[in-house]
Amino acid sequence: MKLKYFLTLLVAFLIVNINAQSENDDILFVVDNEPVYTSEFIRVYNKNLDLVQDESQKNVDEYLKLFTSYKLKLREAKELGFHNKPSYKRELANYKKQLAKSFMKDTKVTNALVEEAYERISYDVKANHILVKVAESANSQDTLKAYNQIVSLRERALKEGFDSVRKEVHNGQTLFGEELGYFSGFKMVYKFETAAFNTNVGDISQPFRTRFGYHIVDVLDKRKSRGERTVAHIMLVNKKGDTINKPEVKIQEIYKKIQQGEDFAALAKQFSDDKSSAPKGGALAPFSSGQLSSPEFENVAFGLENKDDISVPFKSAYGWHIVKLINKKLIPPFEAMKPELEVKVKRDDRSKLIDEALNETLMKQYKVNKAIPDLNYFVSIMNEDYFKRSWKLPSDFNNDNPLLKIGKKQFYYRDFGDFLLKGQKGRLVRTDFKSFVINKYNAFLSESLVKYKEENLEYENEEFAHILAEYRDGLLLFDLMENTIWNASKTDSVDIQNYYDSHKENYVLPERINAVVASSTKQKTLKKVSKLLEQGMPIDEIKNLVNSNDKIEVIFTAGIMESNDKALPKSIPFKNGISKIYNHNESFVLVQVKEVLTKTQQTFEESKGKVVSDYQNFKEENWINGLREKYNVVLDQQALNRVKSQLNN
Template identity: 55%
Template sequence: MSSIAIAQVSKDDILFTVDDDKVFATEFVRVYNKNLDLVQDESQKDIDAYLELFINYKLKLKEAKDLEFDKKASYLRELSNYKKQLAKNYLTDNKVTDELIAEAYQRTINEVKASHILIKLSEDASPKDTLEVYNEILKLRDRLVNEGFENVKNDVHDGKRIFAEGLGYFSCFKMVYDFENAAYNTNIGEVSMPFRTNFGYHIVQVYDKRKSRGEVTVGNIMVSTTEKDSLQGSPEERIADIYKKLSQGEDFESLAKQFSDDKSSASKGGKMEPFSGGQLSSEIFEDQAFNLKNIGDVSAPFKTKFGWHIIKLFDKKEVESFEELKPELEVKVKRDSRSKLINNALVDELKKRYQITVNQDDLSYFESILNDDYYKKTWTLPSDFDGSKTLVKIESKTVPYSEFGNFLLRIQRRMKPNVSFKDIISDNFNIFLNQNLIQFQEDNLENENEDFANIVGEYRDGLLLFDMMETRIWNVATTDSIGLKSFYESNKENYFVDERLDAIVASSANEEDIQKVLEMLKQGKTPDQIKETLNINGKVSVIFTTGIMERKHQSIPEGLVFKEGISEVYKHNDSFVIVKVKSVLPKELKSFDDSKGKIISDYQAYKEETWLSELHNKYKVNVNQDVLNKVKDQINN
């Protein structure tokens, strides 16, 4: 057995240059591998084809930087906001995070049914007001235990200061963390002690706890209550006819393809994407779906705000395993109010990691310059205040007096009375130091974390390119009315509407019945007359669809000749179909206004192609073939 050493690109290998700008092979390999599974066009998986796209990308970036788009205030502001948002995923304590994720999973697989009473209270309420509200909700708790929720709700709920609400079943992340804790830690049938959130004081009454319902996959046949132009009869009659055909043994998937108004699922036999409780905007639909017990079960027709439905159960799953859900839970934990726990743990870790120098005499100085104006929120820094002196040193970074002085100025408006000057300085310096520690790590993340650096780099370039494309291509193409009309005149062959039919389509699962329909249509019978004859004794033998239809309409059989008259019988979507064509609407040129959306899109593509050609002429691109060969060897092996 022999082995062949494959050449690996090194960090110094230059794949190509755009004028004097170097593009390294490691970047190309990383981006190629990252996007490999995302591209739909197979040609983009070809390394040479992808290299061409990558060169075009770098040419656009080169132009953007030469035109100083990267110095625009809006660009710098957007990039700064993104870096700050992204950094939240990296500024974390893993141990505490893992514990919170494990807790979140346990709460994801269990749901709580509860109600609550809230008395609103400002976060900066005085101790006196806080005590009054606490005592008030404590009394309401006694009433709730003795009188029951509905009686108390009817008496105290005003929707302004006091809220008494039934919450139904909920699970993790549906409520703020403190509320969630109280609900999950209260036993069934009991009422929690008062607890505080940023909204005020709550009490929670827990009625039930159950396992989460998991995830279902259903098929949907929908008859819209708004799209009535192609229906024969009312939506309720239509869904009843379809349900009768199901009861007669006809195939659910075939009927969905023929008659469902849910365009996203009709072509798939009605099959929808899997969903879990609370995911859809219709509680009625969800309850119907989760109430189906066995694979293949079909519901009776029911109505939602979207229309009439019949659904079929394709699959039913329990909540995913911890390992499968962990990435999603981690994202939610870091966005949730429980992130404060992670933040505190992170600060403790940073205090151990970085060298921090603070002189206690400096804090004594700040304590000495406070006076009673601070309680009045009118305090200012002394006239002889020296803001340039160093207050804190974190590694090599110095934090001057001025930053803490300004911090004290800003937060005095939130200061509660009767807090000593010593506590004001001590408490707020800790907050100030913690903020600076996290900011120091955030500012150095691109040096400390390669993954973060790569993501920021991609966003930096992507944002710059978006700004450039918007200015150079998209906005121009949208506003250049003369150019658009000229482009339309030169490319009219692309803006025709295909032939359409004004037709009646009859569909039946039985060939004998469709032959009867054929004879009756030839006799001039109307759809209503035919239905009266064939759809008898509770049996639906034929369903009609009428209106203007394109060749790709779900009811039109493949191979139908577009001409006036009655067609032969076609086998279509597992049924037999006849089409009576009342008239053929010919292929015709769309007007400029009717085609404007597509014209703008096509014109943008044309402008971009022309612009890229200009960039290739403006900048010199040199590809290092030897390095490219190493790239191909590494990727292909």
């Protein structure tokens, strides 16, 4: 999803349009004869009070301006017909379908699967497997052949040893013999996971089938999950302008300072290139095994056993690190993890079990006859053309014969006939026509139950209706903003250039310095460095003189810096020469200013990104003012006073 799209939907979430209103609900204001009710405004205001970052918007009058602008945009979107666009209708239908799924799962089955999932993520299983590959849609002959082959391989593995058989048979095409290492819940397809967790350590599982084919699993070990770690780190990356140190050299210098007893957090604040964690002394948010995208970092972090343990410097795909263990804990309690596990269960193969339970629930809710209707007519009209994808309904097909009823909706032969016609795709496995038609009917029934529920869920479930309305308005707002504002950089090039010409004072580089910063925990050391710099000694020679292989006394950082650079003391004057010694970031620093770069006007190309953003904000403000003139907005002041009175109580 595009960032702008996400932000638009977030706005739509913050300012939600709920259609259902009570008869006694006050009208707060009217936009071109479309009423907006006080209950909606109060609900939205209260819902988003803690989410609004701009304190001024917590003022009811200011929030009303924002809310009114939102309603004007929606009115304009409908006026321009965005709600009739095929792409809009398609996107809304897809979202409605996805949203409905979260409202239609069987709670009891889901809870049981969530509890099982928690038990499994609490452990890691180490296993190897052998797979005989066979497609899900394979015919009975190929399926039986694959099954017999895996049975034979299991017998061999029991006699000859699993590992020797695994290595021998692996060909990477039809037979796979693989080492899987450790894994826990949700790392494998559900059937595979179940077989692995249900097999004792040292045993070989019975053959089982997944969508990939038939497997046997050799379970080598089971252990408690490694749980969660909280660490701090110092990270160095190749930094443009730093000609003094390479990260692999500088990280070793920092490590020696740690070994000398200097504070880890202070060093992280001074030198770590991770901008998000450096101000916090390098501290990262807690993470669990498999959560990070860097296995090197994760393995080091989980290898630290005791609080305050510190790793040696190591390299990951992101740079060089030193890691300090702050805290470790096992898997969180079940209740804390339950919401996250529910989401995972609904996205996993486990969902098939939930779907089966849903069918049972919907059949009861809509009073659907469990007995399969007489399908002999459909069996009689089937022929081999179906498997050639050329089958058609007969010209005298009994379109209007009733087939089944779901709730208030009657389904006819034509509905199942259309389902059969559309089903002539993919790989079709030949079987007897009676079994084939029954299987197709069961699939038709499941699909029809879900569709009927989706069609009626908006009227059966108020929460679903509210969320759907939020998304519906969000899509309209996205299309409107994209066409009216966001594409300005593509269509308004002349106006953007003119905007830059009229606002050049906003696009100026601040005063900067080309400097070398020396940092040490000892003021005495920096006094020595200051004298050496005054004598014109090169930085490398100063480092060799002051530092040693066993002890790092000073670390240098060089480059172009602004006044807010973390390496610089706030009060340092920008003038050529060597500064006094400052106490900064729990250490001492000395700055040699080589050159002062004066305030510089940026060219249009240099500042184009910011110019476009500012121009879009300018254009949107003018556009909103135009909408206020185009559409008549009538506010009921008495209703607003009642709203303020209610919100202030």
